[in-house]
Amino acid sequence: MKKHFEEVRGKLGFGCMRLPMKGDEVDYAAFTKMIDAFLAAGFNYFDTARVYIQGKSEIAMRECLCKRYPRESFLFADKLSESCFGTEEDVRPFFESQLESTGAGYFDFYLMHAQNRNNYPKYQQARAYEIAGELKKEGKIRHVGLSFHDTADILDRILTDHPEVEFVQLQFNYLDQNDPGVQSKACYDVAVKHGKPVVVMEPVRGGLLADLSDEAKAALSAIDEVSPAAAAIRYAASYEQIFMVLSGMSNEEQMQDNVSAMRDFSPYSEEQIASFSAICDILHSRPAIPCTACRYCVDGCPKKILIPDLFDCYNQKIQYRGRPWGAYHHKFTVDHGKASECIRCGKCEKSCPQRLPIRDLLTRVAEEFE
Numbered sequence: 387m388k389k390h391f392e393e394v395r396g397k398l399g400f401g402c403m404r405l406p407m408k409g410d411e412v413d414y415a416a417f418t419k420m421i422d423a424f425l426a427a428g429f430n431y432f433d434t435a436r437v438y439i440q441g442k443s444e445i446a447m448r449e450c451l452c453k454r455y456p457r458e459s460f461l462f463a464d465k466l467s468e469s470c471f472g473t474e475e476d477v478r479p480f481f482e483s484q485l486e487s488t489g490a491g492y493f494d495f496y497l498m499h500a501q502n503r504n505n506y507p508k509y510q511q512a513r514a515y516e517i518a519g520e521l522k523k524e525g526k527i528r529h530v531g532l533s534f535h536d537t538a539d540i541l542d543r544i545l546t547d548h549p550e551v552e553f554v555q556l557q558f559n560y561l562d563q564n565d566p567g568v569q570s571k572a573c574y575d576v577a578v579k580h581g582k583p584v585v586v587m588e589p590v591r592g593g594l595l596a597d598l599s600d601e602a603k604a605a606l607s608a609i610d611e612v613s614p615a616a617a618a619i620r621y622a623a624s625y626e627q628i629f630m631v632l633s634g635m636s637n638e639e640q641m642q643d644n645v646s647a648m649r650d651f652s653p654y655s656e657e658q659i660a661s662f663s664a665i666c667d668i669l670h671s672r673p674a675i676p677c678t679a680c681r682y683c684v685d686g687c688p689k690k691i692l693i694p695d696l697f698d699c700y701n702q703k704i705q706y707r708g709r710p711w712g713a714y715h716h717k718f719t720v721d722h723g724k725a726s727e728c729i730r731c732g733k734c735e736k737s738c739p740q741r742l743p744i745r746d747l748l749t750r751v752a753e754e755f756e
Contacts, residue, residue: 387661391529391553391583392508393461393494394630396649399431400424400634401587403438403680405446412439412446420641422449425460427645433585433632435465435499437682448489456521463495463732464488466473468505474512481521495585496527497555500739501544502536515548531555533587537629538572545580552662555585557678557739558628559661560621561669562588565676567741578627586631589622590615592678592694594669594701602668609661610654614639616647621662624653672700675747676740683734683744689723693734695742696725700751716753725752 406416421432432451434443444464451460470480485491496518498509509515521527532548533555534541545551554577564570577584590596596615599607603614610617615633623631631648635641679694687693695718699710725748734744 387486391629392596394431396427396429396431396632396648397629397651398429398619398644399433399463399585399630399632400429401634402434402443402447403635404559404634405439405443407439412442414446414450416638417446418450418454419464420635420638421454423638423641424645427457427649429523429645429648430459430719431461431463433463433495434488435467436470436480436487437467437499437685440685441487444484444487448487448737452489452491454653457491461494462488462490463497464493464500465489465497466509466518467499468508470513471512471601474514474517477512477514481517481526485526485614488689492526492528494528496555498532501532501534501540502667502739503540504736506540506544508653510547524559529553529671531582533585535568535572535741537567538569540577541573542579545576545582549580551582554582555587555632556619557588558584558586558622558625559589559591560659561591561595561676563666571611574625574627582627583629584625584627586622586628588678589631589633590618590682591676592675594676598665599668599672602665605661605664605668610657612647613643616643619644620647620651621654621659622660623648623651627691644750647685672704674704675750677701677742678740679738682737682739686733686737687723688723688731688733689727689729691723691725691728691748692718693748696755698753700747703754711755724756725749726756 406413414656434447464484471477498514515551518530522530529552531553532551556573557568558570562570595618598614606614606617619633633644635644675697677694677697681694683693699714702710728745728748730745738744
């Protein structure tokens with residue numbers, strides 16, 4: 387593929403939704419060390435949003451990256467999220483507040499965040515795409531794109547309405563290729579049809595593809611002798627139209643693993659890509675909740691239920707025969723609601739990019755642990 391963005395170095399991007407934490411705060415010392423290692427390895431793309439870690443991700447980017455490095459030495463991506471504006475009059479002030487909170491000065495990449503059939507009309511009514519175009523002319527944005535969570539026909543509609551969009555960010559991994567809700571491959575094909583380069587999010591499926599069973603690891607070893615997480619990232623990067631793969635790295639070990647796998651990247655062959663279907667068959671044979679731990683569902687939950695954490699407990703018990711009883715009863719439900727305390731208000735399901743039936747899944751979790 388012709389390189390669309392010459393300033394991009396390497397195909398690995400630092401996704402800043404899951405940063406190293408000390409309690410409820412970002413661990414600046416650990417994050418700084420990871421940033422230094424990432425840049426030293428030759429990569430330069432960072433991705434954040436106001437809604438990540440309740441606004442703390444943007445501020446951490448200012449303190450650990452923007453204040454410490456020359457602005458031209460890295461690329462910065464930020465987003466306009468649905469919850470951050472109401473009308474057209476809100477868009478530009480919110481954008482200016484992002485420039486202030488990040489200290490970035492300008493954004494190399496700016497995305498209409500998590501577009502889907504339900505929120506797209508709001509962006510249209512607020513002229514969000516048009517305002518982003520104006521900001522680009524003013525030099526405050528270099529490239530305008532969108533991130534997407536819906537079916538391929540909706541993506542086709544948006545790209546038809548807005549041919550000025552320069553790139554698309556998609557959930558793309560080997561497990562979601564033919565998932566009817568995610569439609570990774572179908573959405574990728576739409577991006578190819580419109581000539582849009584692709585940024586990948588969730589290449590490791592919220593960590594699910596990093597923690598494989600012994601059977602799945604054996605199948606992977608026949609393809610590549612790297613870690614499961616590294617293999618998932620290399621898989622996504624092997625597709626021609628994909629110019630960037632984001633990894634949500636939350637500790638130095640993950641950083642070093644990802645960097646080592648992508649420093650001298652070479653794409654998998656078509657035969658190797660096809661071989662990942664064996665791993666998918668193994669994963670699909672065991673019931674699990676396909677949560678990516680984006681945590682959008684947690685904000686606004688009236689019972690303060692840590693939904694992704696409870697789902698992770700369930701997945702560990704079912705998929706890996708783990709016994710996370712202590713985590714459920716003594717960590718994730720202390721000062722937070724249990725799964726059985728869900729009042730079925732539905733707020734969580736409206737915010738879920740995976741469109742999971744969260745209320746019913748919490749009932750299933752309660753049956754396992756309570």
